[in-house]
Every structure is written in C-alpha cells, then in structure tokens.
Amino acid sequence: MSPTTIIELGMLISVVLVLSLLAHLFPKKSRKVIWIIAGLLLVGGITFYSTRPFIVQYQTHEAIEELNKYLTKKYPNDNWRITDKDEVEIRPVVYLHVIFESEPKVVYEYGVKDSNIEQVYILAANSKIMPQHNEGGEKNY
16 A cells, blocks of 8 residues: 555545534534545545555556557567556556667656556666667656
C-alpha cells in the first residue's frame, strides 16, 4: 500500500470518527441521519480502496496488450520487455517502460490512452548511446 493510500484511508477514518462524535451533539432524529451518512462514507471508502488495485491491474494489462500489438507492428524483427511503473492511481493514461533486447541500456517510456500510443520519454545509461527506436520521445541522458 502506498503512503498516499494510507493517508487517504486515515483521512476517511478521521472524517467518519468526527461525524460519529458530532452526532452526539444533535437530537436523536438528526443523530441517526449523521450515523447513516458516516456509515455510507465508510462503506463507500472501503469499497473504493479495495477495488482500486483490481481496476489499476486491469488497465495496466489492457495497456500492455495494446502496446505489445503496436510494437509488433512497428518493430516486427525485434524483441522487448514491457514493465509498468507500479502506479496505484486510476488514470486515463497508463505509462509503460519498454526495454528492447538490442538496446538493454535504453528504457523507452510509452503513454497508452485508449488506442493512442505515444513514446513520451527515453532514458539512456549515458549520453554516448544513440537510441535506435526513437519516435520523438523526450531524451534524458
């Protein structure tokens, strides 16, 4: 679990606790409504945080498949390895790292959004390496 997720869960629990404590200051009728709201917040938060990893995993898997198809079409005679960035957030763009067997010291970062694939970054071990699979990504040597 990432530190951000822990902070978000802590904030959710704090809000639920504060609402529960504040409920004691209101009449019985209002207290019941506040407890229902706090309970719904808690159930909704638990549901969201328990399903988010599965959604991110699904998005990443789909993006890897799309990128693999794209690379197979663009570089049919090459082999590569695709890894994700271990993101825990649900985002519209999934960023993936590609390392070609012919260039083990260069990492290409691709952004995949729906069926749009774009090379966004090139990371090389040193500045003497000239990337062979450059598609216009920003270089970082």
